[in-house]
Amino acid sequence: MADEAFCPLTRGDRDKPRQIGFIAKRPVPIAVPQIHAKRPAATDRHVRQNEEALECGSASIVILSLFHHPPLQGIEKMEPLAADAVSLSTLGTRRTRAGVLSSDPAVWARALPADEGNSNDDDDDDDGSFHSTPPLPPVPRTKQAAVLAAAFVAISLTIGYNQSYGVFQEYYLSEKQDILLADSSPQTALLAFVGTLGAGLTWAGSIFVNPLLSRIDHDAYVRQQQGTGSQTSRQSLSSRLVTVVGVGLMAGGFLLASFVSRVWQLLLTQGLLYGIGSSMLYFPLLGPAPEYFSQHRGTAMGLMLAGGGMGSIILSPVLRVLLSGVGGRWTLRIVAAAYLVVGMPVAWSVPRSRFPVVATADGNGQQRALRRRTHVSATLLATPTFLLSAATALCQSAGAQLPLTFIPSYSVALGLTAGTGATLLSVANMINAVARVATGYAGDRFGRLNVLAASLSGSAVAVGALWGMSVRSSASAEQEQASQLWIAFIVLYSVAAGGYYALFPATIADVFGIRSYASVNGFIYFVRGCGTMVGSPIGGVLLGSGSKDYADMVAWDGALLVSSALFMGGVRWADAVRRGWAWRA
Numbered sequence: 001m002a003d004e005a006f007c008p009l010t011r012g013d014r015d016k017p018r019q020i021g022f023i024a025k026r027p028v029p030i031a032v033p034q035i036h037a038k039r040p041a042a043t044d045r046h047v048r049q050n051e052e053a054l055e056c057g058s059a060s061i062v063i064l065s066l067f068h069h070p071p072l073q074g075i076e077k078m079e080p081l082a083a084d085a086v087s088l089s090t091l092g093t094r095r096t097r098a099g100v101l102s103s104d105p106a107v108w109a110r111a112l113p114a115d116e117g118n119s120n121d122d123d124d125d126d127d128g129s130f131h132s133t134p135p136l137p138p139v140p141r142t143k144q145a146a147v148l149a150a151a152f153v154a155i156s157l158t159i160g161y162n163q164s165y166g167v168f169q170e171y172y173l174s175e176k177q178d179i180l181l182a183d184s185s186p187q188t189a190l191l192a193f194v195g196t197l198g199a200g201l202t203w204a205g206s207i208f209v210n211p212l213l214s215r216i217d218h219d220a221y222v223r224q225q226q227g228t229g230s231q232t233s234r235q236s237l238s239s240r241l242v243t244v245v246g247v248g249l250m251a252g253g254f255l256l257a258s259f260v261s262r263v264w265q266l267l268l269t270q271g272l273l274y275g276i277g278s279s280m281l282y283f284p285l286l287g288p289a290p291e292y293f294s295q296h297r298g299t300a301m302g303l304m305l306a307g308g309g310m311g312s313i314i315l316s317p318v319l320r321v322l323l324s325g326v327g328g329r330w331t332l333r334i335v336a337a338a339y340l341v342v343g344m345p346v347a348w349s350v351p352r353s354r355f356p357v358v359a360t361a362d363g364n365g366q367q368r369a370l371r372r373r374t375h376v377s378a379t380l381l382a383t384p385t386f387l388l389s390a391a392t393a394l395c396q397s398a399g400a401q402l403p404l405t406f407i408p409s410y411s412v413a414l415g416l417t418a419g420t421g422a423t424l425l426s427v428a429n430m431i432n433a434v435a436r437v438a439t440g441y442a443g444d445r446f447g448r449l450n451v452l453a454a455s456l457s458g459s460a461v462a463v464g465a466l467w468g469m470s471v472r473s474s475a476s477a478e479q480e481q482a483s484q485l486w487i488a489f490i491v492l493y494s495v496a497a498g499g500y501y502a503l504f505p506a507t508i509a510d511v512f513g514i515r516s517y518a519s520v521n522g523f524i525y526f527v528r529g530c531g532t533m534v535g536s537p538i539g540g541v542l543l544g545s546g547s548k549d550y551a552d553m554v555a556w557d558g559a560l561l562v563s564s565a566l567f568m569g570g571v572r573w574a575d576a577v578r579r580g581w582a583w584r585a
Contacts, residue, residue: 139292147292148300150349152307154285157250157343158202158278159501160311163404163429165195167319167422168270170408171328174418179328181261189540190263192405196536197271198278199401204529205279206522211375213242213284214518217353239284243347246280249273250343251336258332270332281347283522288353290509290517297509298448302440302502309433309498313426320422353518376523384574385511386520390527392567396456396500397528398535399560402553403463403493404428405536406543410550414474414483424487428494435498443503447584449575452507453568455499460561462493463554471550511575535560 171177172191217239253273260266286304293300322331380386407428411421443451466489473482505521512520535557542552576582 144292144300146349147289147351148304150346150351151285151289151304152310153342153346154281155305155307156311156314157339157346158282158311159305159308160313160315160429161274161278162195162199162202162401163308163312163432164315164319164425165198166405166408166425167316167323168328169195169405170412170418170421171323172266173409176324177328179258179260180263180266188409188543189537191266192540193533193537194263194266194271195405196401196533197267198275200529200531200533201272201275202278202282202529203397203525203532205276206283206525206529209242209279209283210287210518210522213239213287213353216241239350239352240348242280243284243350244344246277246282246284247339247343247347249277249280251277251339253277254332254336254339258329258336281343283525284350285346286505287518287521288351290505291353292351296444298440298443298503298506299437300440301506302437302443305440305501305505306433306436308501309429309431309436312429313433316422316426316429320419376519380512380516380520385571385578388567388570388574389508389511389520390524392456392564392571393504393524393528394531395560395564395567397531398538399463399557399564400459400497400500401532401536402539402557403467403489403497406539406550406553407490410486413550414470414486415479416483424490428490431491431494432498432501435495436502439499440502440506443499443506447582448503448507448510449568449572450584452499452503453565453572455496455503456561456565456568458496459493459500460558460565462489462496463561464558466492468551468554468558471554475549475551511571 169191172180173188250273253269253271256273257266257269260269289304290297290301319331319335322334326334376386404425407425408418408421411424412418416424439451439455466485470482470485470489473479473485504524508521508524509517539553539556542556543550
């Protein structure tokens with residue numbers, strides 16, 4: 001019990017809810033609740049001490065409010081905060097707003113403040129706003145496993161194919177291809193752009209997929225609140241609709257590509273149409289995934305994103321066998337049918353976001369539903385951490401896809417067979433898949449930003465040293481040494497490159513807060529998509545049509561990856577300045 005000499009409030013004053021602010025740039029109102037529910041003595045004592053400390057002004061920071069005040073938010077049921085809802089190790093030193101825990105997202109969503117939605121005052125958000133992380137109810141392990149499995153398969157179908165496109169590219173450039181007309185004279189750069197267009201749109205599509213999901217989810221939520229919809233209809237009308245259409249577009253792109261005869265037609269079908277569809281499958285499944293994990297988020301994301309490597313491990317040899325056996329047209333038709341069979345169940349099992357909408361009281365005290373934020377506020381956009389993160393994503397995505405795109409063709413340039421090139425691509429993706437899980441675990445243990453910076457540095461060293469030395473040895477007619485250096489590069493690069501894919505989504509949640517994950521992740525992936533669509537085509541131009549001189553392209557790739565490592569070091573520094581230095585970050 002606080003000393004009355006230091007607490008001038010009367011007993012009657014204490015029984016009234018009071019508005020108290022955080023010690024921050026801009027105070028954030030929170031309510032000290034009246035306690036009506038019966039609780040264990042220990043819990044009651046802690047709550048009393050918290051209330052008295054707040055009333056007397058002796059508490060400088062409030063982590064979470066244990067109980068919510070019903071009259072202020074219109075919530076009839078008060079529920080205690082589960083101790084494992086959000087781990088303090090996940091929250092770090094970031095401030096969090098007072099919240100309420102409930103197993104029903106519609107209940108606790110109403111407790112979220114107004115400035116987290118797509119309101120008109122986004123520019124006024126303070127530092128604590130876009131880094132805040134509210135408590136979430138615990139998730140059963142079976143649900144976590146279902147989310148992980150669905151995301152794994154979705155990433156296998158999207159990123160796995162993107163990493164296997166090099167098999168198609170090598171086939172289109174060969175004399176045995178049966179799709180493109182002989183007079184079309186396809187160039188390496190243009191054919192490389194077919195794959196990078198699809199891969200780029202997989203990520204850049206976040207710029208329209210996330211707002212679409214938010215709008216549909218908001219409309220369904222409003223109908224549910226008005227009694228004209230249900231939880232099931234809301235789920236059916238939002239994520240499932242988007243993902244099912246996405247799978248249809250992907251399969252349609254492959255099917256239509258089997259009837260084309262020009263490169264520009266491949267760009268529209270196997271590139272554009274597939275890319276839009278893959279984005280509509282990728283983000284609804286991957287976007288909500290970090291919200292279902294807390295302590296082991298890095299490991300979970302590593303397991304999900306390992307689906308990209310696993311998908312490529314399966315697709316690369318299968319595509320090689322099909323292209324050699326039944327030709328390009330029937331290969332594309334078989335792939336289209338397989339995507340419908342495998343993709344539709346995954347599209348139907350898409351998880352619901354745990355931050356579906358934001359609801360707040362208007363000036364008349366009535367509840368008003370706001371759409372979930374899907375854009376980045378101007379305040380956050382101007383922060384060094386965000387700008388450096390975007391620069392890292394741009395350079396990494398532009399450089400990371402180049403080796404995977406040209407593994408088959410460079411292997412043939414070294415004198416290896418096309419089958420060996422496809423096998424090396426499968427090996428690269430197999431190592432990459434294992435590395436994603438391993439680096440995700442290492443990030444949880446040693447700090448995700450630390451491991452991510454080391455991963456990007458390793459990628460830059462692998463390209464500049466091993467691939468560059470292989471190119472120089474090849475130019476000197478030392479083919480055996482060049483091949484050995486090339487295989488060593490594939491192993492080292494696959495290990496190092498896996499870290500970015502596994503850890504960057506988790507670091508977004510760590511650095512910017514889980515509440516801002518959807519908006520920041522969507523923008524960062526848009527930047528990554530733009531980088532992907534730039535890196536490989538420029539590399540193809542530097543390589544030229546039918547050229548075997550890879551020196552200029554390797555120099556371009558190395559410069560991009562070195563830049564990404566330097567920018568990542570800047571992110572680590574800016575985050576340490578904002579939150580305080582800690583070796584494990």
